[in-house]
Amino acid sequence: MNVRSWWLMLSVGLGMLLNPLNSSMVSVALPRLQHEFRLDFSTVSWIIFSFYIASAATQPVMGKVSDIFGRRFIFLTGLVITFAASLLAPLSPGFGWLIAFRVMQSIGTSMVVAVGMAVVRIHITDKQAAALSVLSMFTSGAAAVGPFIGGVFIHLWGWTSIFYMNIPFVAASFLLGWHVIPRDKPPAAGAGHKLSLRQWMKRMDATGILLFTAGLVALLAQLLSAKSSGHVSLPNVLIGLGGLILLLAFVRHELRSELPFIPLRTFAGYPALTKVNIEFMLVNLLYYSVFFGLPSYLQLVRQVSELHTGILMLSLGLCSLAASPLAGRWIDRSGPRPAMLVSAILMALGSVWIIMLTPASPVLTVCLALAAFGVSNGLNNVAMQAALFNSSPKEIIGVASGLFSTSRYFGTILSSLLIGIIMGNQFSFSGFRVLGIILAMVAVCLVFMNRRRRKTKHL
Template identity: 45%
Template sequence: MELKETAVKRREMLLITAVALGTLLNPLNTTMISVALARLQEDFQLTFADVSWLISTYYLASAIGQPLMGKWSDLFGRKKVFMLGLLLVTLSSSLAPLSPSFGWLIGFRIIQAMGSSALFPSGMGIIRSQITSNQAKALGIISIFSSTSAAFGPSLGGLLLHYGDWPLIFICNFPFIIGSFLLAWKVFPKDPKTAGRAADMDWPGVALFSATIFMWLLFFLSLADGLSLWKLIVGAGLSFWLYRYELRQSKPFINVAFLRKNMNVTRIYVQFILTNIAFYSIMFGIPSYLQRVQMMDPQKTGLVMLSIAGFSVLVTPLVGRWIDRSGSKPPLIAGTASVVGGSLLLLLIQDQASAVTIFLVLCVLGIANGFNNLGMQTALYDFVTKEETGIASGLFMTSRFIGTILSSSLLVALFGKNITTPHLHSMAWICAGIGVLMLALTVRMPRGNMRKGVE
């Protein structure tokens, strides 16, 4: 009996590892490219506004791909969709280094985003179906693993650029792909026969959601040149149309009825959008600033950015114990307050600042990231039942990508034509304001009382 339990636990750990290696590919590739932006600008003769499309299109494809691939995994089989995702990432990672132009590189990044977007929802679905005890803990591990890998992206990207060039950022995916593929092939159960058909998809909902996200992206990217009233009106109109349409569907692409019914969860999504605006503005803005203004090479930039990743990892176990004792709210208050404090500390950075000063300032933002990531994920599971975990996790990741899209738009508005220390300080004030909003939402958050329902 004991041997059987050991074998089951070993299989579950291998299954979690397979999913974790796959799910880290999306956030890792989201941020690894940040250190290469300056190099890509030189290579393809681009402005920061031009090269930012490499970020924006990846976010756009991910925001659409996450719920789309989640629906496909339910219809056609989670193992099939997971493997398909790995194959798409393999294809894009193989071809991107050979891109003859910047347009081709954007195309391969979109394929990479769609492939990596398949891994989180299908992987989460497999874990939910195969791990019956401590399921929320397993889902939390994957979510944390996924979020933490984003923080390590700039550091890894900096090292790769130091020892090679930007193509290495794509080639380094292969160890993760191979490890995930071999483990998934071995431990994932065969997909049951499904009656799913492509016609079962809410294709009008997919089209409306895609058009809405794309229009808001165009609106925010155009803010650098002034307010575009027609884009604002079209974006708002499409949002209202999407809401009304999906509310009437029995199998909607975006379950707005779930959002309307669970207002605490909806507020968590709003807060997670704000969290990602601040986090990704810093993760993409700081590396370009360090290389353009502080004249750091990619390796030194990556080492300085390691402060965010390192302190995120260091505080996560401490935050976990604090959450176990006191719930999600107190750590989230500390995390959101740290966003405000860390953003204001960026104002201390001047031209020709020492690397140590910048490192110490970013440490505070790393601590904030550790608090907020785990705090937001556990807060989500406080307010959803076990049966709602799948839909809640999918919308949680969609919220993340909406936040990242907004962060790229903010950076284009600030850094699109020139990167200077005053522009960095403007970003700091905006992130501090976002932190204040996050703090206000956290203070109003009720203490979760459904923990037993999701365990």
């Protein structure tokens, strides 16, 4: 690769790391935000899954939008939106405003992620696999060290610093991108720039996006509201039912749409692909329940500082990073299923270890659970992607990859919802143990699913 290609990769990598970095740093900030805005735990959990709801809606759509407006334009616009959100979020007069700016930040970073990989694929043709692996190091590395960085910054300068720290990354990525990302070719006549607003909204499936987002937000909000208040009121029931109706309308619309936001018919046509996505959603439910739950346990139950919490959480990311390259070699020889089985066993053992923790257990013993989940995540990062490729026909691999990303976000959203429902108003040791029991049950189900498939393969 020439020097310009390396500068292009640096620009894209600095932009793409913003999404995983901001989704992971906040895990250490929850107790501080809860105290700052005087909220119960389930309400402050919205800072997590509002980010993922926005990402789940934005990333698939930006691929279509970039075909009309150009990838370079979408990439740079996403950075500008992220820059604005990072400046405004610390100035939020209330928690509602903070959520709004957090959603804005999610949209901006998702725009960058959605087109960043495509920019590299199109403009770097020499040693492309190496280029993509470098980008993967940016994103996985950011997710791994996010809690540590967040813990250090919050300890030294408060929760607002985790937003301000984005500014140098955004500025560097924008300045480099402005100079090294080639300008997009003008769209062909009739490719989209002459479409009417109605035609453009149909092409983007604006109706599907609206139904999906509104339905999911309504349903999750009322579930959390009912848990926080301790009773189910008639307005809660009506709004929750409204959310369910909107989601059912979303399914009906997607099945009829020519250009669906999420092509649900793909699942029906390829059962193996459906199973992979379900497994990926469960894996992320397990991983992110620990990722978001353990920092709150350490700070609110064990009274560990943000700094030391970040240091302890670093074991999760480092184990994940160390396991990924080893997983690649193993999977090349044996296929993805053995690695997925071992990953499920490790998550089951980690969940059991969480259940066995007591208020007198040394804090460092938490690292054993973190290490188990970290190694399992490193295995799954490679194994689940390989399983996706094995189960998806080449002609729909683009659609399959989009659905795969959506499954990841569903898993993270469900993890945030699960923690919020279990904990309610206050994060407690007993609630943390209940969380461990539920995670152990899910992990055991994954063990049996993968063990059964191995037996079926041998038969």
